[in-house]
Amino acid sequence: MNQNQNPTTDQGLTVKHICKQFGDVIALDDVTLNVAPGEFFTLLGPSGCGKTTLLRIIAGLELADSGQVFSGGKDITRLPAIKRQVNTVFQSYALFPHLTIYENIAFGLRSRKFPDAEIKKRVNRRLEMLDLSSMAQRHPHQLSGGQKQRVALARALVNEPDVLLLDEPMSALDARLRAQVQEDLRRLQRKLGRTFILVTHDQSEALVCSDRLAVMRQGRVVQCGSPEEVYDNPTDSFVAKFLGAANLIPCTKAPGGVQTAFGFLALDKEPVWQEGTVAIRPEWIGIGDKEPERNGIRARVTEIVYRGTNFDLWLEPGPLRVRTSSYRRIDPGREVWLELASKELVILEDEAR
Amino acid sequence: MKRADSILTWYGELTTRQQLLKRGSLLLTPGMLWLMLFLVLPSLVLVVVSVVTRGAYGQLEWVFTLENYKRLAGFTLFGWTPDYLMILWRSVVVAFFTTLVSVILSYPLCFFIAGRPEHSRYLWLTLVIIPFWTNMVIRAYAWFLILSPELPFARLAAIFGFIPDGAPLYPNAFAVYLGMVSMFLPFVTLPLYASVERLDWSLVEAAQDLYASRFRTFTQAILPQTMPGLSVGIILTFVPAMGMFVVPDLLGGAKYMLVGNLIQQQFGTSRDWPFGAAISMGLMVLTMIGLQIYRRKGKEIEVI
Numbered sequence: 255m256n257q258n259q260n261p262t263t264d265q266g267l268t269v270k271h272i273c274k275q276f277g278d279v280i281a282l283d284d285v286t287l288n289v290a291p292g293e294f295f296t297l298l299g300p301s302g303c304g305k306t307t308l309l310r311i312i313a314g315l316e317l318a319d320s321g322q323v324f325s326g327g328k329d330i331t332r333l334p335a336i337k338r339q340v341n342t343v344f345q346s347y348a349l350f351p352h353l354t355i356y357e358n359i360a361f362g363l364r365s366r367k368f369p370d371a372e373i374k375k376r377v378n379r380r381l382e383m384l385d386l387s388s389m390a391q392r393h394p395h396q397l398s399g400g401q402k403q404r405v406a407l408a409r410a411l412v413n414e415p416d417v418l419l420l421d422e423p424m425s426a427l428d429a430r431l432r433a434q435v436q437e438d439l440r441r442l443q444r445k446l447g448r449t450f451i452l453v454t455h456d457q458s459e460a461l462v463c464s465d466r467l468a469v470m471r472q473g474r475v476v477q478c479g480s481p482e483e484v485y486d487n488p489t490d491s492f493v494a495k496f497l498g499a500a501n502l503i504p505c506t507k508a509p510g511g512v513q514t515a516f517g518f519l520a521l522d523k524e525p526v527w528q529e530g531t532v533a534i535r536p537e538w539i540g541i542g543d544k545e546p547e548r549n550g551i552r553a554r555v556t557e558i559v560y561r562g563t564n565f566d567l568w569l570e571p572g573p574l575r576v577r578t579s580s581y582r583r584i585d586p587g588r589e590v591w592l593e594l595a596s597k598e599l600v601i602l603e604d605e606a607r
Numbered sequence: 608m609k610r611a612d613s614i615l616t617w618y619g620e621l622t623t624r625q626q627l628l629k630r631g632s633l634l635l636t637p638g639m640l641w642l643m644l645f646l647v648l649p650s651l652v653l654v655v656v657s658v659v660t661r662g663a664y665g666q667l668e669w670v671f672t673l674e675n676y677k678r679l680a681g682f683t684l685f686g687w688t689p690d691y692l693m694i695l696w697r698s699v700v701v702a703f704f705t706t707l708v709s710v711i712l713s714y715p716l717c718f719f720i721a722g723r724p725e726h727s728r729y730l731w732l733t734l735v736i737i738p739f740w741t742n743m744v745i746r747a748y749a750w751f752l753i754l755s756p757e758l759p760f761a762r763l764a765a766i767f768g769f770i771p772d773g774a775p776l777y778p779n780a781f782a783v784y785l786g787m788v789s790m791f792l793p794f795v796t797l798p799l800y801a802s803v804e805r806l807d808w809s810l811v812e813a814a815q816d817l818y819a820s821r822f823r824t825f826t827q828a829i830l831p832q833t834m835p836g837l838s839v840g841i842i843l844t845f846v847p848a849m850g851m852f853v854v855p856d857l858l859g860g861a862k863y864m865l866v867g868n869l870i871q872q873q874f875g876t877s878r879d880w881p882f883g884a885a886i887s888m889g890l891m892v893l894t895m896i897g898l899q900i901y902r903r904k905g906k907e908i909e910v911i
Contacts, residue, residue, distance in 0.1 A: 334815075335812070340816075344809050346809055348810050350831070361814075365817055365819045409817070
């Protein structure tokens with residue numbers, strides 16, 4: 255089930271019906287995706303969902319049991335890694351410890367026997383671009399995590415790959431640096447206009463970086479689309495909870511809406527199922543002292559969580575999580591009116607099956 | 608009042624510097640004594656013996672002379688001959704190639720064992736170690752059997768004309784290498800295996816991802832990582848191989864004498880202790896030179 259039913263194979267990177275099994279474990283189960291040229295694409299999912307395996311199949315480090323990989327219209331399914339115009343930034347960076355930063359970056363060019371002058375020109379350009387010029391003669395162990403990550407990036411990019419693969423490249427960085435690097439990576443990709451495929455389990459990373467993302471679960475692509483599309487319209491409760499926070503409200507179908515434990519909720523569109531779930535993001539719920547015209551719920555604040563820029567409130571009945579948009583502090587125990595606006599209630603598909 | 612020694616923590620224990628020093632030296636003493644008694648002192652005795660004169664009946668006469676070293680360098684009453692130097696050189700060559708062949712055989716063996724499922728790895732390692740449990744002389748004699756004229760190996764060699772029909776495959780250089788490599792293989796395999804087992808395969812994948820050939824992948828991604836184990840293996844093989852005398856004695860015959868045999872001969876049948884001591888010194892110096900060269904070369908490719 256994905257929104258890439260008819261991927262074109264003449265451009266970009268396409269994987270078709272990829273299956274991969276390790277012993278009894280199914281790592282990938284019929285995965286089909288199309289990544290447009292110059293696109294920043296993210297494979298998002300919890301650990302063990304098969305996203306890294308898919309990346310390794312694209313890199314040529316793993317062979318699919320069945321299915322095909324196309325790059326620029328060419329079938330590269332059975333091409334070994336050394337023949338693919340694809341380079342990888344490894345999770346642990348995998349820098350060669352005995353080589354200097356300069357030599358690490360030059361590695362791919364030396365393998366392909368580029369003339370020294372050309373190597374120098376290209377490596378220096380990448381060193382400059384990633385602000386590593388002063389480190390050229392150092393060894394990897396003398397660098398910080400962020401610097402190592404940039405070296406790994408330079409080492410892959412210097413080969414001017416058709417597709418750059420990034421395997422959780424920020425998992426070793428601390429949170430503050432990570433936010434910075436995410437934006438830098440986004441900017442770099444825009445500047446270069448190359449196809450980037452990022453694997454991550456960090457939803458904020460996926461939201462910040464990608465043009466499009468695919469949410470994966472148990473070897474399958476659950477949903478694929480732009481970050482806004484997927485965030486605003488998750489197809490099932492897994493996506494709703496994995497990408498951002500969500501209040502999942504079990505309910506039954508009723509004329510014009512659904513019946514929930516705390517009353518009737520009007521919906522713009524009727525669900526196809528009889529019993530199921532609707533989701534609403536914490537920040538989409540309105541909060542006030544007066545009863546709203548539609549979909550109002552009288553609730554009591556049970557707990558507040560201070561988040562710096564706002565508060566998260568937990569309320570009964572529910573429990574419902576509401577993210578306030580301001581500093582207005584609402585003390586526990588207070589009764590408020592919540593508005594679950596009908597256009598922002600998302601009907602989830604999973605309970606319909 | 609005397610200023611108290613400042614208190615410090617040592618892996619969670621409160622102690623003082625003085626106490627640590629006292630405890631350290633106490634623990635070191637037995638080992639140091641052992642080395643003094645059985646390594647340093649005998650070596651000094653060897654130096655002394657190597658510069659005295661041999662008496663008419665093989666006894667030591669306490670007269671200083673450099674005659675033994677001159678003889679080792681090839682100066683005799685009848686002019687210069689390279690005989691002894693040849694033996695020394697041959698020992699270096701044999702030790703070098705024994706080490707080289709052991710390394711070349713060990714790499715695939717280590718990767719094979721490391722690739723086995725965990726429970727059977729120890730079985731394979733045990734198979735590598737088992738020859739250790741057998742006496743060296745017995746193992747050398749076992750080669751006699753294997754290389755005897757009746758068995759296919761000798762027959763095959765005869766067919767190809769390497770040896771006369773009906774002759775055994777010993778004594779010759781081939782048999783010496785066979786014996787030496789089988790003797791020293793575990794010395795390389797075991798330390799190398801320790802490195803291979805912990806190999807970070809992501810570096811190999813990175814090399815592949817960056818278009819490296821097989822050779823380049825080995826030299827850039829595998830060799831630097833296995834250097835620690837390889838170094839230990841090379842030293843453990845090269846040094847004792849230089850002084851080996853059982854294997855060349857049995858499998859090499861008189862024509863393929865190595866320095867170990869020569870030394871044994873001087874201290875044994877020839878009863879020429881001073882000359883034996885001089886050769887030992889020569890062997891020691893050569894080994895030191897070998898290790899120095901290795902250290903220099905090793906540093907160039909050493910992982911920092």
